Amino acid sequence: MNPLLEPLTPAQREAVQHVDGPLLILAGPGSGKTRVVTHRIAYMLESGVPPSQILALTFTNKAAEEMRGRVHALAPGRRVWVSTFHRFCARLLREYAPLVGLRENYTIYDTSDSQQALKRSIEELQIDATHYTPQQIATSISWAKNNLITAETYQPRPGHPLGSVVAKVYPAYQARLLNSSAVDFDDLLLHIASLLRENPEVRHTLDERFRYILVDEYQDTNLAQYTIVRALSLDHPNLAVTGDPDQSIYGWRGANLSNILEFEQDYPHVRVVRLEQNYRSTKRILSIAAHLIEHNLRRKQKGLYTDNDEGRPVRLVTYFDQKTEADTIATRIVDDVRAGRRRPRDFAVFYRVNALSRAIETAMREHGVPYQIVNGVEFYQRKEIKDVLAYLTLLNNPRDDVAFQRVINTPARGIGKTTLDRLRQHATLKGKTLLEAARESGLVDSLAKKTAVVVARFVAMFDRLSLLAARPVEEILGNVLAETGYRDMLGTSENVEDQERLANVEELLTAAREFDARHPGNGHLEEFLEESCLVNDTDAWEAADDRVTLMTLHASKGLEFPVVFLIALEQGLIPHERSTSSVDDLEEERRLLFVGITRAQEELSLSHARRRLFRGREMMTVPSQFIFEMPREEMDCGEILPTKVEWDQTKSFDHDDESEWQSEIAHDPDATSESDANADSGDDEFAFGANLHATGEGDEDRDSSQTGRARSPGSTPATIAPLATAAELATAAESTSEARANQPAASTVPPEAFYQGMLVRHPAYGLGKVVALSGSDSQRKATVAFASGAGQRSFVLQQSPLRPVKPS
DNA sequence: CGTAATGAAATTTTT
DNA sequence: TTTCATTACG
Numbered sequence: 001m002n003p004l005l006e007p008l009t010p011a012q013r014e015a016v017q018h019v020d021g022p023l024l025i026l027a028g029p030g031s032g033k034t035r036v037v038t039h040r041i042a043y044m045l046e047s048g049v050p051p052s053q054i055l056a057l058t059f060t061n062k063a064a065e066e067m068r069g070r071v072h073a074l075a076p077g078r079r080v081w082v083s084t085f086h087r088f089c090a091r092l093l094r095e096y097a098p099l100v101g102l103r104e105n106y107t108i109y110d111t112s113d114s115q116q117a118l119k120r121s122i123e124e125l126q127i128d129a130t131h132y133t134p135q136q137i138a139t140s141i142s143w144a145k146n147n148l149i150t151a152e153t154y155q156p157r158p159g160h161p162l163g164s165v166v167a168k169v170y171p172a173y174q175a176r177l178l179n180s181s182a183v184d185f186d187d188l189l190l191h192i193a194s195l196l197r198e199n200p201e202v203r204h205t206l207d208e209r210f211r212y213i214l215v216d217e218y219q220d221t222n223l224a225q226y227t228i229v230r231a232l233s234l235d236h237p238n239l240a241v242t243g244d245p246d247q248s249i250y251g252w253r254g255a256n257l258s259n260i261l262e263f264e265q266d267y268p269h270v271r272v273v274r275l276e277q278n279y280r281s282t283k284r285i286l287s288i289a290a291h292l293i294e295h296n297l298r299r300k301q302k303g304l305y306t307d308n309d310e311g312r313p314v315r316l317v318t319y320f321d322q323k324t325e326a327d328t329i330a331t332r333i334v335d336d337v338r339a340g341r342r343r344p345r346d347f348a349v350f351y352r353v354n355a356l357s358r359a360i361e362t363a364m365r366e367h368g369v370p371y372q373i374v375n376g377v378e379f380y381q382r383k384e385i386k387d388v389l390a391y392l393t394l395l396n397n398p399r400d401d402v403a404f405q406r407v408i409n410t411p412a413r414g415i416g417k418t419t420l421d422r423l424r425q426h427a428t429l430k431g432k433t434l435l436e437a438a439r440e441s442g443l444v445d446s447l448a449k450k451t452a453v454v455v456a457r458f459v460a461m462f463d464r465l466s467l468l469a470a471r472p473v474e475e476i477l478g479n480v481l482a483e484t485g486y487r488d489m490l491g492t493s494e495n496v497e498d499q500e501r502l503a504n505v506e507e508l509l510t511a512a513r514e515f516d517a518r519h520p521g522n523g524h525l526e527e528f529l530e531e532s533c534l535v536n537d538t539d540a541w542e543a544a545d546d547r548v549t550l551m552t553l554h555a556s557k558g559l560e561f562p563v564v565f566l567i568a569l570e571q572g573l574i575p576h577e578r579s580t581s582s583v584d585d586l587e588e589e590r591r592l593l594f595v596g597i598t599r600a601q602e603e604l605s606l607s608h609a610r611r612r613l614f615r616g617r618e619m620m621t622v623p624s625q626f627i628f629e630m631p632r633e634e635m636d637c638g639e640i641l642p643t644k645v646e647w648d649q650t651k652s653f654d655h656d657d658e659s660e661w662q663s664e665i666a667h668d669p670d671a672t673s674e675s676d677a678n679a680d681s682g683d684d685e686f687a688f689g690a691n692l693h694a695t696g697e698g699d700e701d702r703d704s705s706q707t708g709r710a711r712s713p714g715s716t717p718a719t720i721a722p723l724a725t726a727a728e729l730a731t732a733a734e735s736t737s738e739a740r741a742n743q744p745a746a747s748t749v750p751p752e753a754f755y756q757g758m759l760v761r762h763p764a765y766g767l768g769k770v771v772a773l774s775g776s777d778s779q780r781k782a783t784v785a786f787a788s789g790a791g792q793r794s795f796v797l798q799q800s801p802l803r804p805v806k807p808s
Numbered sequence: 809c810g811t812a813a814t815g816a817a818a819t820t821t822t823t
Numbered sequence: 824t825t826t827c828a829t830t831a832c833g
Contacts, residue, residue: 059822086823110823185823220822252820353819355825375821409809416809534823554820576819592820615818616824 004043004074008036015240015273016040019047019212022233022267023240024260028304029289029598030280030560033242037214038067040240042074044212051078055210057085057229059217061535063558067216081210085225087534089188092195092206094526099199100191105526107182107397110533112381114138114184116402121172124428132162140166141173145186146222146254148193150174180433181399189224196231203231211236218243218263222254230266237267245299247595249554251588257298276303278598280560282311284634285604289597295629296587313636315605316627322568322612326363329565329605333548334367336563344370348549348561350596352574355614356567357550364548374551384490384501385508389532391480394435394462395469396525401427404434411489414454422446423455435462470523471774474512475783478756478772481505482785487757509756517776553596564600566593569608569624593626606630749804751780751797759805765790767805 005013012032015025016039027033037056045051056071058064061084068082083091090108097104109117118141119134140162144154151174156163177183183191196203210232215221218241221229233239243260251257264270278286283306290304319325329349336342349360357373364371390406397403409415426444427437441447441455461483468476481487490502515528549561553574568574575589597604608623754760758770760782768786775781780797795802 061822063822084823090823108823111821188823217822249820250822253822355818358824412809414809418809552820554822557822573819578819588820613824 002043002046004039004046008039009277011273011275011277012036012039014271015275016043018240018271018273019044019049020238022237022263022270024263024267024270024272025240025242025275026272026300026302027242027244027275028278028302029244029247029595030278031275032279033275034066034070036275037216037240037242038070038074041071041080041214045075045078045080049212051080053209053211054080054214055088055212055232056080056082056214057088057216058082059084059220061087063216084534085228086185086188087530089192089228090530090534092192093183093188096195096199096202099195099202101178102183102191103181103397103399105181105397107180107393107400107403108188108530108533109177109182109184109402110381111185112386113182113402116405117176117180117182117184118169118173120401121169121176125168125172132165136162137166137169141170142184142186143254144170145184145190146224148190148223148227150190150194176401179399180401181397182402186224189222189228193224193227193231196228204235207232207235212238213240215239215241216243217247219245219248219257219260220250220253220255221259222256223259224254226256226259239267246293246296246302246591247557249557249588249592249595251584261298261300274302276305278304278306278308280308280601281306281598282308282602284311284314285597285600285602287634288314288604288630289594291631292590292597292626292629293594296590298584298587312603314630314634315603315607316630316635316637317605317607318623319607319609320611321618322359322609323363325567325607325609326359327367329360329567329607330363330367330369333369337369342563343546344548345546346562347565348551348556348559348563348599349565349567350551350553350556350599351567352553352576352592354552356573359613360550360567364550369548370546371548371550372545374549374555382501382504384505388477388480388486388505388508389529391465391484391486392473392476392525393529395466395476395480396529398435398466399433401434404438407484408434408438408458411485413458415451415458419447419451419455435459469525472512472516472522473525473528474509474516475772475774475781476525477509477512478770478774478783481509481756482769482771491757506756513773513776516774553592556599557595560599560601562601563603563605564596565605565607566596567607568612569593569606569627570612571622571624574624574626590626590629593624749797749802751777753804754780754782754797754802760784760802761805762786762803763801765793768802 005016008016012035015023015036018040025033025036027036041054041056044054056064056067058067064082064084064087068080071078071080071082081088093100093102093106094104097106115134115138118138122134122137144150144166151171154167154170156167177187196206213229213233215225215229220243229239229241241260241263245257245260248255248257248260264272281289286304286306286308290302293299317325317328319328333342333344333347336346337344351357351360354375361371361373363369387406387410390403390410394400394403394407405420408420422444423434423437423441425446426432426440427434430437437444438455439459441452441459444452447455465476465479465483468479487502487505490498490505493499511532512528515524515531519527553566574593575586579585579589597606606627608621608627610621611618612621613619754770754773756770756773760768760770762768762784765784765786766788768784768788768790770782771785771792772783773780778796778798781794782797782800782802783792783794784802785792
């Protein structure tokens with residue numbers, strides 16, 4: 001038999017062998033979906049489908065990378081296009097930009113850039129939008145775009161005040177983007193969808209080009225994505241989608257469950273394959289999950305089953321308060337780890353909202369449990385990174401007004417709000433971009449002479465940098481850092497935060513260098529920028545670290561852990577108070593819990609607390625309604641919960657206002673005496689404050705190690721070590737400044753030893769500073785600015801007489 | 809023009 | 824409680 005098919009079950013095999021015609025793979029959690037998809041691609045290639053005709057679309061870069069890697073392992077050397085929806089669209093848009101009114105060097109705005117543009121638009125219109133936040137308006141526009149409603153076609157619902165504001169702002173915002181030759185994330189999809197609709201011949205060409213399309217996580221597609229996929233599958237309806245309606249948790253981002261539920265209507269001759277066998281969880285865990293999700297109406301019936309063991313009962317625990325909850329969990333982990341039953345990385349704690357992580361964090365610290373929080377400040381969202389990238393963006397697309405406004409006074413050049421306002425006014429008047437306006441700052445009457453000169457100086461600097469636009473990215477970036485004074489601004493600062501920022505900028509330099517290595521030749525700035533805003537490095541959850549993982553339910557999708565703690569199952573939190581208004585919202589909350597439960601492989605613990613400190617207030621809580629939807633036979637209830645009816649009764653005794661599910665706790669002395677009761681099934685006593693699990697580091701390091709995306713207690717995460725080193729190097733370099741440096745040893749200096757900002761000595765030109773670097777190994781070049789008046793010169797490092805100036 | 813101070817608000821966040 | 828954004832000062 002074909003070795004590709006051998007490790008597969010009959011159902012999986014059926015899916016893999018289906019090559020032509022539409023295919024719907026309904027894949028339950030832990031059913032080996034990725035394996036099926038990758039094997040199917042390999043099988044198609046084996047059957048003679050040319051790789052260039054295959055397109056696989058995912059939502060996340062992580063998923064795309066994984067799929068690409070696994071296809072590569074199965075079918076080495078075949079280049080199949082595996083990409084996220086957004087990157088795929090971005091690429092197509094480069095080809096067809098003029099058709100939608102853009103230039104091919106268009107900029108992609110991330111969420112905060114878009115927000116800037118939106119704010120400007122609102123200001124400009126001078127409409128009474130005070131009752132709505134830009135955020136609300138942004139959400140509305142995003143919703144419209146996801147539903148293919150353009151600025152021209154947007155119609156507010158009569159009597160809808162927000163709608164009528166959006167009706168005014170949306171066109172202005174869109175005009176602004178177009179004028180800057182920029183798109184937001186939603187536009188990437190919207191433009192391509194429109195393009196395909198309005199240009200039949202383009203559609204036909206692309207349909208022809210991508211004859212075999214696969215879409216992962218199809219339950220998460222929105223109308224725009226649906227339309228694109230559909231448009232590319234008319235002549236060649238070889239469309240295979242995989243997904244699970246029960247795992248759709250991004251409805252609030254525009255995902256439309258109907259896409260997967262009605263797939264069979266869209267493609268009449270579709271083959272439907274159900275992957276219902278679960279290879280991940282115990283029977284009990286799966287049973288709980290299955291029963292819970294049965295309560296949803298909008299779904300497809302599935303018969304989940306597993307050959308795995310029955311496993312231990314799922315624990316359902318009522319805690320006295322959040323601290324008890326957190327401490328008990330920490331203690332349990334400590335016990336298991338000390339007994340050698342588990343390692344820290346086997347555990348995960350999930351919660352509905354990030355704010356709930358705090359109590360857990362504290363407990364983990366107190367008990368000396370190493371942990372990592374997934375999420376945190378994203379690298380590319382940091383101010384310094386955005387600043388520096390904005391320079392590159394402006395070099396790539398000088399029309400980009402958002403980038404212009406970001407960089408014009410960073411570092412401070414004395415060009416403030418007033419000046420900017422005047423430039424803006426001039427630009428609007430003359431129908432020009434801000435950079436064009438700045439270019440003729442002398443002609444702007446309202447501008448003071450002195451200010452006009454400062455602006456002109458900025459433009460001159462920009463023009464100098466422009467000459468480098470086609471050079472390797474690392475080199476451009478290095479020059480930007482030097483010319484703009486950004487490096488000096490951070491380097492000369494005593495501020496610890498600035499030092500950290502500098503380290504981050506160094507990190508970006510490294511990223512640029514790696515990018516250059518991957519893209520030999522010149523003129524790849526645009527691709528670098530695209531990658532920077534479309535690739536999110538947060539994906540890299542460190543499975544390698546032996547730490548307990550703390551994350552939101554949303555973030556847990558796609559992962560699995562031997563032991564899972566699901567905390568704070570309380571009304572108002574899950575289902576979240578803002579998601580109880582409609583049945584659809586409520587069902588999504590239920591799916592969220594379903595996703596969380598099905599991440600657990602061996603042990604699962606569900607818990608809630610009777611009272612919870614939230615937003616500075618301690619509140620009485622009501623157990624989540626979902627708790628009552630799970631079968632008690634499979635569970636071990638440490639403390640018997642009252643049934644929902646009983647609970648409602650008690651509640652009506654205590655409080656007459658039924659509608660208020662949470663009420664502040666009056667200080668009740670009785671409550672305190674009751675508080676010693678350990679709500680857990682009696683596992684162990686707590687050991688508050690005892691550092692049971694010594695990790696070797698003291699109590700310092702409370703919260704400072706925020707640099708990496710994973711905030712960790714105790715030991716500094718390995719990921720930030722190189723940053724620290726870079727920072728040290730940088731500081732060292734600065735401190736050695738000025739002349740009295742010793743002569744370096746005569747031995748050859750390897751090209752890698754040079755870094756940007758480094759002080760060097762040249763036998764003829766004297767002391768200089770490395771401004772930019774590019775290339776690698778024997779090709780590595782440095783641009784050096786000399787103090788002696790020799791100006792800037794470029795050297796091939798391996799042959800150059802440049803020597804580092806040693807710190808004295 | 810930059811920073812301190814005050815006040816309102818508070819999910820989830822694949823790109 | 825914490826975070827943010829706008830506003831009021833120096």
